[in-house]
Amino acid sequence: MAVHTTVFGGVRLSGEDAKKFSNQITYGRPKKAAASALARGGKLLKEFDKKGFVTISLKGR
Amino acid sequence: MPLAKLALRELEPGDIVTRFSLGHANLAPLKVFLRKKAKDYHTQNIAKTYVLADEDKAQIYGYVSLVCSQVKLEVNNPVPDFPYDYPCVKIVRLAIDKELKGKGLGKDLISWSISISKERIMPHVGCRFLVVDSKASAIQFYEKCGFTLLDTETNKASAHPLLFLDLLKI
Numbered sequence: 001m002a003v004h005t006t007v008f009g010g011v012r013l014s015g016e017d018a019k020k021f022s023n024q025i026t027y028g029r030p031k032k033a034a035a036s037a038l039a040r041g042g043k044l045l046k047e048f049d050k051k052g053f054v055t056i057s058l059k060g061r
Numbered sequence: 062m063p064l065a066k067l068a069l070r071e072l073e074p075g076d077i078v079t080r081f082s083l084g085h086a087n088l089a090p091l092k093v094f095l096r097k098k099a100k101d102y103h104t105q106n107i108a109k110t111y112v113l114a115d116e117d118k119a120q121i122y123g124y125v126s127l128v129c130s131q132v133k134l135e136v137n138n139p140v141p142d143f144p145y146d147y148p149c150v151k152i153v154r155l156a157i158d159k160e161l162k163g164k165g166l167g168k169d170l171i172s173w174s175i176s177i178s179k180e181r182i183m184p185h186v187g188c189r190f191l192v193v194d195s196k197a198s199a200i201q202f203y204e205k206c207g208f209t210l211l212d213t214e215t216n217k218a219s220a221h222p223l224l225f226l227d228l229l230k231i
Contacts, residue, residue: 003216003223005194007153008108008128010146011223013211014135020213021225022137025190030230034175034207037168038231041176044069044169053070054173056113058063061164 064115064161067122069173072103072110077120084159087196091156095124099154102126108153111173113166122161125170126154127177132190132225149190149225150178171206179228189229194221207231 004012013021047054078095095110102108113123130151138144152174157166178191195203200210200222208224216222 003211003213003219005221005223007194008151010131010133011149011151011192011194012133012135013223017211017213017216018134018136021132021211022134022139024209024212025225025227026139028209028227028230030227031204031207031209033205034226034231037172037175037207038179040169041172041174042180044173045176045180048069053068053116056067056069056166056169058065058067058161058164061166 064122067113067166068116069111069113069169072099072112072121072124073119074100074104075119076100076112076114077118081121081156082159083156088156091154094126094154095121095156099124099126110154111170113157113161113170121158123157123166123170124154125152125174127151127174128153129188130192132192147189148187149192150174150182150188152191152193155193167202168206171203175207175226175228175231179231183228189227191226191228193224195224196220197222200224 002014003017044054081095099110103110108126108128110124110126112121128151130149131146133146182188203224208226211223
């Protein structure tokens with residue numbers, strides 16, 4: 001069992017790691033946080049399409 | 062005068078990358094990559110880098126770098142009759158300048174990466190996952206952004222645990 005990965009390369013899973021990954025992607029449910037991040041990112045993309053960049057305000061952070 | 066806003070955009074040739082500071086020796090590779098490799102990799106289409114920049118000075122305060130990658134499963138491929146590698150996008154670098162840490166800018170870069178992958182890549186080119194080889198100390202950060210940790214003891218004990226996000230399901 002192992003996870004083989006390099007920074008700019010691919011990921012190779014064997015043994016228990018491959019089984020678990022297969023199980024998680026087959027039966028796993030998406031997290032609410034992922035949907036929230038996608039929604040936030042979608043807004044950023046729309047602004048990017050209009051202006052070529054996105055303005056990120058630092059006020060209140 | 063404190064910064065009021067940043068621009069999220071692609072890395073540009075004139076960007077000032079030399080003042081980027083992370084404040085910890087363990088994070089030096091992230092600084093070195095931005096200083097020495099990111100522009101070349103961006104131009105060569107090896108890794109695309111998106112930055113958070115002070116537009117007045119073109120100074121960089123954060124960045125994320127993305128590449129095409131793949132996940133190879135040596136056993137238990139869940140898709141029938143697909144004995145190949147799963148295409149994915151990989152987050153290879155993510156860093157925020159120490160001056161602006163804790164302001165949610167890392168989450169913005171992750172949101173950006175998820176949307177680029179889901180909305181701009183996946184509909185046009187086969188791409189199933191967004192993956193990252195995290196630092197162990199950053200697992201919770203990625204989980205809060207919606208990533209799932211590969212839940213094995215070997216992975217959790219790794220110096221760079223694998224987390225993934227199934228783009229098909231969000």
